[in-house]
Amino acid sequence: xxxxxxxxxxxSAYRVEIEDDTRDRHLAEIGAAxxxxxxxxxxxGFALRRRLAGALAGVAVVVAPIGMxxxxxxxxxxxxxxxxxxxxxxxxxxxxxxxxxxxRVEEVExxxxxxxxxxxxxxxxxxxxxxxxxxxxxxxxxxxxERARERLRQQELDEAPPSVSGDPEGSGxxxxxSPSGPPDEPGQPGKPGEGGEATPAPDxxxxxxxxxxxxxxEAQMTTTTHLPGVSPxxxxxxxxxxxxxxxxxxxxGSGNPDASDASDAGESRGELGTGGRDGSGxxxx
Amino acid sequence: xxxxxxxxxxxxxxxxxxxxAFATAYRCTANPLASFxxxxxxxxxxAEDAVQQAFLELVKAAPRIKGDGRSLRAWLFRSVxxxxxxxxxxxxxxxxxxxxxxxxxxxxxxxxxxxDTDPDLAAAMSQLTSQQRTVLVLRHVVGMDGSEIAEVVxxxxxxxxxxxxxxxxxxxxxxxxTEAEDA
Numbered sequence: 001x002x003x004x005x006x007x008x009x010x011x012s013a014y015r016v017e018i019e020d021d022t023r024d025r026h027l028a029e030i031g032a033a034x035x036x037x038x039x040x041x042x043x044x045g046f047a048l049r050r051r052l053a054g055a056l057a058g059v060a061v062v063v064a065p066i067g068m069x070x071x072x073x074x075x076x077x078x079x080x081x082x083x084x085x086x087x088x089x090x091x092x093x094x095x096x097x098x099x100x101x102x103x104r105v106e107e108v109e110x111x112x113x114x115x116x117x118x119x120x121x122x123x124x125x126x127x128x129x130x131x132x133x134x135x136x137x138x139x140x141x142x143x144x145x146e147r148a149r150e151r152l153r154q155q156e157l158d159e160a161p162p163s164v165s166g167d168p169e170g171s172g173x174x175x176x177x178s179p180s181g182p183p184d185e186p187g188q189p190g191k192p193g194e195g196g197e198a199t200p201a202p203d204x205x206x207x208x209x210x211x212x213x214x215x216x217x218e219a220q221m222t223t224t225t226h227l228p229g230v231s232p233x234x235x236x237x238x239x240x241x242x243x244x245x246x247x248x249x250x251x252x253g254s255g256n257p258d259a260s261d262a263s264d265a266g267e268s269r270g271e272l273g274t275g276g277r278d279g280s281g282x283x284x285x
Numbered sequence: 286x287x288x289x290x291x292x293x294x295x296x297x298x299x300x301x302x303x304x305x306a307f308a309t310a311y312r313c314t315a316n317p318l319a320s321f322x323x324x325x326x327x328x329x330x331x332a333e334d335a336v337q338q339a340f341l342e343l344v345k346a347a348p349r350i351k352g353d354g355r356s357l358r359a360w361l362f363r364s365v366x367x368x369x370x371x372x373x374x375x376x377x378x379x380x381x382x383x384x385x386x387x388x389x390x391x392x393x394x395x396x397x398x399x400x401d402t403d404p405d406l407a408a409a410m411s412q413l414t415s416q417q418r419t420v421l422v423l424r425h426v427v428g429m430d431g432s433e434i435a436e437v438v439x440x441x442x443x444x445x446x447x448x449x450x451x452x453x454x455x456x457x458x459x460x461x462x463t464e465a466e467d468a
Contacts, residue, residue, distance in 0.1 A: 007453060010425040013406055016319035016332055023315065026337045027308055033344040034302045 076107045076116070077124060098135060104128035105141050108148045112155075121152060289313065292354025299357060302347050311340060314358055317427045318365050324422030325369035325415070326376075327407060335372075339364035359436040362427075366419060366437060373415055409459035417452035424449050 018026075072084035085103070092099045108124045128145050132138040287293055291313055298306025315336050322332035339361050343350070350357060410418060419438055423429045431442040431449075438445070 005457075007421075007425050007456070009403060009406060010324070010421065011428075013403060014320055014324035014327075014422060014426045016316060016323045016329055018315050018319050018333060018336070022333055023311070026315070026333075026340065027311060029337065030307050030311065030340045030344060031304050033341050034304055034307065037302060037344050037347075 074110075076110050076114075076120075077127075078120065098141070101128070101131040101135050101138065101141050104131040105144050105148070108145065112148060112151060118156070125149060125152065287353045287355035289354035289358060292357050294354075296350070296353060296357065299343070299347050300350060302344060307340065307344070310343075310357065310361075314361055318361055320426050321362060321422055322365050322369050324410075324426050325366070325418060326372050327410070331372060335365050335368045338368050355433070355436075359433065362423070362437040370415060405460060405463045409456055409463065412459055413452060413455060417448065417455065420445060420449045421452045421456065 068081060068084050069088045072081035072088065075081045075085050089099055089103055104124065105128045108121065108128050111121045111124050125145070125148070128141075128148075132141050132145060135141065292310060295303075295306040295309050299310060318336045318339060319329075319332045322335040323329050326332065326335075342364050343361065346360075350360060410421075413421070416438065420434060423434045423437060429437070431445045434445045434449075435442050440448075
């Protein structure tokens with residue numbers, strides 16, 4: 001043994017021959033285990049539900065971003081999904097050069113349609129202008145943007161008179177200052193002389209005559225400083241309703257406005273429109 | 286397929302938990318598995334139980350068993366190996382059991398006469414690490430080649446050869462020293 005390699009003894013030292021009765025006992029137990037083993041390897045119950053949940057989660061992981069991207073297409077600046085839109089936009093910009101400008105113009109239109117705050121629309125218009133400015137052929141978008149700008153100016157003018165007259169005069173004066181019937185009648189006597197000239201100063205002052213000179217002076221100041229182009233029209237809307245129809249050439253431009261009392265206001269709006277447009281145009285350029 | 290055509294032929298039966306397929310697998314692998322377990326733990330009774338245990342686990346895992354007969358054989362050896370490592374750990378936590386069995390090596394009345402293991406060899410083997418013993422037994426008792434051993438213990442063929450050489454040298458050194466003491 002000393003002369004041999006001890007490794008040769010390993011096999012004989014540890015080799016095991018399982019005897020027949022032991023083998024039979026083992027095989028019997030294995031057979032019993034086979035018969036009691038769950039026959040269906042098909043997952044059921046919890047395992048199945050877990051697999052289904054996994055599959056659903058996988059689908060959700062794929063579908064959710066797509067849904068978000070689609071939903072984000074409708075978003076405007078400030079919306080929750082707007083950053084998503086910006087991301088998809090950056091990707092789509094690789095194949096579509098116009099996508100950014102198109103989105104900006106769409107946002108302007110959508111904001112106007114939803115009557116968003118003026119400031120938001122103005123910012124959107126600025127963004128749209130810079131975006132369309134980068135295009136090689138901005139014509140179609142420019143015309144859409146121009147239409148939107150025009151409507152914006154229109155709205156500005158529609159909303160401007162009440163805001164101007166309302167601010168300085170306060171709540172007590174408001175019922176008189178409103179452009180409906182009452183203020184026109186006291187204004188009528190003095191109107192032919194003043195309304196024909198349509199000078200900015202006396203017109204806003206006229207509704208205030210009842211309340212006092214100080215407030216009228218304030219009103220004058222605000223109107224002249226804030227909306228220089230609007231103030232003459234403001235006077236016209238307030239009291240020169242009967243004089244206006246004759247000299248007014250503008251009505252065709254403002255055919256859309258509203259009903260009864262708007263017949264006067266609408267015509268005056270036509271005047272206002274041109275005035276306001278010139279004013280804002282000069283400001284913009 | 287593999288070098289175990291008999292096992293290759295029953296793989297579908299194993300996956301379907303056919304009783305005859307399990308009987309064939311047992312006939313082909315039980316003795317090498319028991320020898321391996323005996324080499325690891327040096328306890329023939331335990332070795333037989335470990336084989337039994339491996340097949341009962343195979344019943345549970347059968348539908349998920351992949352590959353050919355060689356893979357099945359490696360799976361069974363892995364199962365026995367883990368059972369043996371658990372047992373060795375359990376025994377090392379209870380040294381009184383270890384001292385009760387180790388001196389009995391070679392004179393265990395339960396063992397048939399041809400198994401009177403050389404006590405020096407048993408003592409030397411017990412001084413190897415369990416990994417070294419695993420590789421040595423699989424190589425010299427079971428007769429596996431390097432890549433088959435690698436399938437059982439993990440790692441690759443080259444690492445297994447290196448491990449086997451180191452284990453063999455260590456075993457020879459241990460045996461030489463005990464022989465020198467005897468003389």
